[in-house]
Amino acid sequence: MEKISETYEDGAEAALDASRVAQSVAHQLRRTHGQLVGRFLLYFSKVNLRPIEFGALALIAENPGRKQSQIAAALGIQRANFVALMNDLENRCLTERRSVPNDRRSHALYLTPTGESLLAEARRAEADFEADCLERLGGTRARDQFLVLLRRLFG
Amino acid sequence: MEKISETYEDGAEAALDASRVAQSVAHQLRRTHGQLVGRFLLYFSKVNLRPIEFGALALIAENPGRKQSQIAAALGIQRANFVALMNDLENRCLTERRSVPNDRRSHALYLTPTGESLLAEARRAEADFEADCLERLGGTRARDQFLVLLRRLFG
DNA sequence: TATTGTTATACTCTATAACTATA
DNA sequence: TATAGTTATAGAGTATAACAATA
Helix, strand or coil: CCCHHHHHCCCCCCCCCCHHHHCCHHHHHHHHHHHHHHHHHHHCCCCCCCHHHHHHHHHHHHCCCCEHHHHHHHHCCCHHHHHHHHHHHHHCCCEEEEEECCEEEEEEEEECHHHHHHHHHHHHHHHHHHHHHHHHHCCHHHHHHHHHHHHHHHC | CCCHHHHHCCCCCCCCCCHHHHCCHHHHHHHHHHHHHHHHHHHCCCCCCCHHHHHHHHHHHHCCCCEHHHHHHHHCCCHHHHHHHHHHHHHCCCEEEEEECCEEEEEEEEECHHHHHHHHHHHHHHHHHHHHHHHHHCCHHHHHHHHHHHHHHHC
């Protein structure tokens, strides 16, 4: 039987034991992911880009002319969900969809000059953000090891 | 100028270069998190528990009699969002809210016998899931290192 | 028949503000 | 005044099914 009134009633609360859940990969990854998204948004608030938007711009910049479905797949999202994202980026004049010769189903994706310059600014935010991660992780060796482990878990 | 028709039209598509985004901590963590949640749901489909539900049951089991806000804080979610979760667990007869002497605002949380036995089954699913992660990560040393790095990034 | 982009839909997760009853 | 639980709401993120145009 728990003696609630004796144990928890007076101001000095006993520390909550979260040791077991804290050793769970799933639990820790969930918590850290949430933290990191929030931190990302702080660093990227100036350029007003969400993680997935930055990913899309960066991928299109490095792979101009690709189809929507290709970029979506590389980002790991459904092509259906990529449509609204592209509409938004296009409305902000950051990207454009060009028609593809010999395949009138596809749209080839490109950055606009505005998109290029916003991406340049975003890359500076990314550098700051990644530097923050680097410092928290404890150096480049730890960071590289972390990326290796993430990819192992992903595959 | 990109030569789309020459580059991408014939069946053999050039591999998409995602090397730069793949080196981003934020991007890799996002992708891996998504993968892992899906994998978790597969392992936990038999007990029909989502990650956060399993976390709640485990925390309550190890800290019986705690207030909702304490468990919610330990899980890293808002107490407002914890209400529906507790309602659901209670409707499934897994947990119960007892009144607390000397503080009629609070609810003390406990597992029911049904909750205890489901948790026992869930712990077996968790063991399988964590064993899967362990294997992917490459052993206990890698897994422990991974947890250390996740916590460093979280703090 | 298969693929591309698209629409619609639904469900989860999270964040915030405000209410109530208590302290 | 502050706290615990609650309600309501809104915004992301993701998954699925279905459709039209095109291959």
